[in-house]
Amino acid sequence: MSPILQQLALGRSAVERAAELRQDAQWWARVRSDPASRVLCVRLGAVPLAGDELAFTSPEGLPEAEFGFLGTDNGVNFLVWLTDIAEDDARFDSLDWQSLRNCGAALSARDAGLATTAVALTNWHRAHTHCPRCGSETFITQAGWVRQCPADGSEHYPRTDPAVIVAITDADDRLLLARQKVWQPGHFSIVAGFVEPGETFEAAVVREAHEEVGLNVSDVTYLGSQPWPFPASLMIGCSARSMTSQITVDGEEIEEAAWFSRADMVAACESGAVRLPSKVSIARRLIENWYGGELPHEWSRP
Ligand SMILES: [Zn+2]
Numbered sequence: 164m165s166p167i168l169q170q171l172a173l174g175r176s177a178v179e180r181a182a183e184l185r186q187d188a189q190w191w192a193r194v195r196s197d198p199a200s201r202v203l204c205v206r207l208g209a210v211p212l213a214g215d216e217l218a219f220t221s222p223e224g225l226p227e228a229e230f231g232f233l234g235t236d237n238g239v240n241f242l243v244w245l246t247d248i249a250e251d252d253a254r255f256d257s258l259d260w261q262s263l264r265n266c267g268a269a270l271s272a273r274d275a276g277l278a279t280t281a282v283a284l285t286n287w288h289r290a291h292t293h294c295p296r297c298g299s300e301t302f303i304t305q306a307g308w309v310r311q312c313p314a315d316g317s318e319h320y321p322r323t324d325p326a327v328i329v330a331i332t333d334a335d336d337r338l339l340l341a342r343q344k345v346w347q348p349g350h351f352s353i354v355a356g357f358v359e360p361g362e363t364f365e366a367a368v369v370r371e372a373h374e375e376v377g378l379n380v381s382d383v384t385y386l387g388s389q390p391w392p393f394p395a396s397l398m399i400g401c402s403a404r405s406m407t408s409q410i411t412v413d414g415e416e417i418e419e420a421a422w423f424s425r426a427d428m429v430a431a432c433e434s435g436a437v438r439l440p441s442k443v444s445i446a447r448r449l450i451e452n453w454y455g456g457e458l459p460h461e462w463s464r465p
Contacts, residue, residue: 168387172268172443176276178234185306205285206248211258217274231307243281268443283392287321327367328355330449341420377411389445438464
């Protein structure tokens, strides 16, 4: 794997998840009431920071039933408080809340992994409070990794939605950059989309390229992946080759798209005509991987 695609900001981790402990109710009762356990809180997808590090709290004073186990590192147990904190909850106003998108690249590997998992797990719990079979309110079990229905006993597990993101090049090794309709003028990235049921990620790449920019691509190659919990994606980074250069944007999702040589892209970024995705995204890393090196932070969209 290319060095640029190793150590993706939100793909890093240093804690042992110790998933085998999650069903041990006695162990969990001890950990979630242990004042030495470190609890990460999440508010609207943001995490609290102290400098460049996560700011943890103690489990004391928080409802025991609402914790999840993130993992263990050097004998310290890390938990997440699974209740997404309301924006107007004044108890947490003094903390320095930063979105994972903004702070993810600056965090240590340990903190990036903890924050990414905490945000993903909290997002899932917030959106899945009731049983999909019978509609009863479910309860949290197995150290935050399962919700169970009290009426029919069914168990429900956190989901991740796979999405492909692809660096498409043409016969001259130019890169396709596209702008979604909902983005500001000048904000460009590469083609992406969710994997549909019954589809491989290679097939999803071929379909998305055809739907969004009218290209028939082949040689789909997996390059790396990164969790992207906004709210629940796993981005599967690929490259693909287009045999033709004629672009036809769908006009629905994609507003404009064009081929860029390396020199074209540098000129467009230097002039301010093009802004690239942020450093925390796999999109940026796939663009840099094609380019052959890191690109200036100043060329990122704000
Ligand atoms: Zn049920």
